[in-house]
Amino acid sequence: MIQCLETEHKPDIVLLDSRAGMHDIAAVTVSRLDALAFLFAVDGAYTWDAYRLLFQHWRRDRNLLRHFRGNLRMVAGLAPDVGRPEYFASFRQAAYQLFTDYIYDPDGGDEPPAEGEEPFSFDLMSDSAPHDLLHVNWNRAFFSFDPVRRPDAVDDGLLQGGFGDFVERAAETLVGTQVKWS
Incomplete structure (x- = not known):
């Protein structure tokens, strides 16, 4: 499949x-x-x-x-x-x-x-x-995150704080590129 x-x-x-x-x-x-x-x-x-x-x-x-x-x-x-x-x-x-x-x-x-x-x-x-x-x-903000009803509840700072290490290192490992946070 x-x-x-x-x-x-x-x-x-x-x-x-x-x-x-x-x-x-x-x-x-x-x-x-x-x-x-x-x-x-x-x-x-x-x-x-x-x-x-x-x-x-x-x-x-x-x-x-x-x-x-x-x-x-x-x-x-x-x-x-x-x-x-x-x-x-x-x-x-x-x-x-x-x-x-x-x-x-x-x-x-x-x-x-x-x-x-x-x-x-x-x-x-x-x-x-x-x-x-x-x-x-x-982060508590992700506990009840509902992107459909409250799309602005999580901003770039929260995303980077929560997932920054994972996204940056995963991107480097997977595609050899660095993530640029806005």
Whole structure:
């Protein structure tokens, strides 16, 4: 279906929205398409447990995992309006641990990289790593945003404050261009 739509419409970017989280259909799509996948999460035990189950499943097929693991990017969604530095540090540590356990190549472990490949591994603070977080900031204005009834309720400043990091870094990653906010 996606290939048919892409052939007909020739989009620059295709976004698949998995409203209820990463369910089985979206998980299969991520592993089978040669596309960048933004993995949205909040820093909580339920989120990390769910991703742990998914990553364990992906790790069962190391050859397939090697094909798409470089296309994964974590997004810290709903970053709180207070204590953001601590929240981001905790999120980064949890994401790093998850990727180290299931996605990155182990250091001298039982499964070395394929012949001719560099080890796929990153440091905790690497800003080019899949576990490095893009973020979307929580703001009460978006909680009840209704663009049909109240189109002026959110202005450019609120949009940039809430989605600026994500949009800027996603655009740079996807199309190699910088976003210019008006």
